[in-house]
Amino acid sequence: MGRAPCCDKANVKKGPWSPEEDTKLKAYIEQHGTGGNWIALPHKIGLKRCGKSCRLRWLNYLRPNIKHGGFSEEEDKIICSLYISIGSRWSIIAAQLPGRTDNDIKNYWNTRLKKKLLGKQRKEHQSRRGNSLKQDMKRSSSSVGDSMVPADNINQIPYWPELPVLAAAAAPIPHSSQEHRIDSQASMRRLLIKLGGRFSEDDHVVNDGTTLQFPNDLSTTDQDLYEQTVYVPSSSSSSPMDALSLSNNIGSQFVNSQFAIDGGNLPMLQGQSTTFSSELQEMGYSNNPQRLDGMEFLYGEDMVDNRGVNPCESIGWGDTSSLVGPPCASEYGVMQQGMLQEYGFSEMRYPGGAQ
DNA sequence: AATGCGGACAACCGCGTAGTG
DNA sequence: TCACTACGCGGTTGTCCGCAT
Structure with a gap:
């Protein structure tokens, strides 16, 4: 027994x-x-x-060597970067921050970082939206004077946009090089193997008999994967960021996987990879996992709650044609880029040098 | 000084997974 | 192989404390 x-x-x-x-x-x-x-x-x-x-x-x-409070900017960066990549896997994030516990980080994120970033992103987005609207109005004012919105109203436009899905389909797909797609698949698969063992190393054939198009060469080390994906702002070996690249745990793979699970960057799920998305659904990633994994604040409450209305909600991973770009995915993308820029990750490296 | 409110943090709860017999 | 339990994790709740009114 x-x-x-x-x-x-x-x-x-x-x-x-x-x-x-x-x-x-x-x-x-x-x-x-x-x-x-x-x-x-x-x-x-x-x-x-x-x-x-x-x-x-x-x-x-x-436990000895536990640090409480006083999170440094560097630690903020790491937490944000990893959260973008892997979501609320606090134990994994904590593993990258010596002396920090998952509970501590979780609390810190929920009480401070999230709000901090949310506030900044809202501000940024508002100003960005304001600028683009101003430009739009400039253009439209020259042709259709009647539909003009008074300039005073610009600031009253709600933050969360209500763009039609068609706009999403027309939006450019960021980072959509073939190289990136392939490497994302590789890293995603490795991530999934680590995560749940749902895929074995030779599990190229999925339930419906089709073959997943994974790259042959999976020999890259975690270090390689990390270096391929994340720009490390500091070269100091004492930097906590080095804990990321030095660690032999799965954190680096998660970091790399961000291009696969990033709602704004899902080219890897197009075409032949749709079966892969069904695998993800089976594993519980029934929709964009980032959105379901505590990222609601990135989208606004309305976008989470209005299931019948919000186009995002009806989009599974298999249906990526309208997933990339606004209103939902690009918002996340904007947020993600903003977060990265905010914390000094001004340049993201993509596998194969594509950008 | 009393009260209410919100933020921060500690602890609990529930679930999935791994281990044991 | 199966049943059962410990472990580990993430989400949630409870409590304390400082600040504003």
Whole structure:
């Protein structure tokens, strides 16, 4: 049979930890280690706590070299960059920031970074939209004077645009070189293998019998993948950014994968790769994963809620013809680019040198 | 001084996955 | 192979604290 039950929940203390409890737990773990069994730990120490709770307390607070608060700009950059790439995989993001816990980063993102970026992006977008509207009006005023919007009204235009889907279809597809598409597929596939093992290395044939067009050469190292995709602003080896490129964990692959899962950059899902998108749907990425993964703020509440109206909502990954470009994907793209620029990632490198 | 509000952070909850017998 | 449980993770909730009114 399996293991013993976790803990007697009725006999377990909840709520904030007292200094005494902290001391006991810390002293014991420092002396004996966790013993690989968190459930047994509180009993050994004499704490009326759930093992889960002990683990959390240790990992998030008592563990040595834990940093609290005071996130640096560099750390902000890393968090943003990784969030763009992989979404709310806090444990992976935390792995790139020594001394930071996933809980800490999660809180920091939810309470500060998100708002900070949202505010900046809204501002930027508003001014951008204002400028383009001014230009439009200049043009239209020379031909159709009656439909002119008073200049005073420019600032009253809502931030979230209501552009027709046709505009989306006509929008240029960014970063759509063939090289990029192929490398994105490779990295995406590797990402998925890491993530869920849904694809084996030789799993080129999917359910419907069609073949996924993955590149033959998958021998690139994580380091290569990272260097191919993310511009590292600092060359200092002590920079936390180097933890990204040096690490042998999956963070670098996630970073690379941003071109695959970026709602604004989905050329890899076109054509022969539509079956790949169905694989993604099976895995739970039923729609643009970035949008569903805590990125709602990038789109505005309306765009999330109005499922029947919003063209984004009805677009699966297989249907990319109208996915690229505004109103939804390009908003994300704008946001993403803005975020990257905001934090000094002014240049994104694309595999094969395409841009 | 009292109250309300919002931000920040700690802790809990629930779920998926991995491990064990 | 299956049933069961621990572990780890991400989302959510609860609590504390500072600030404005």
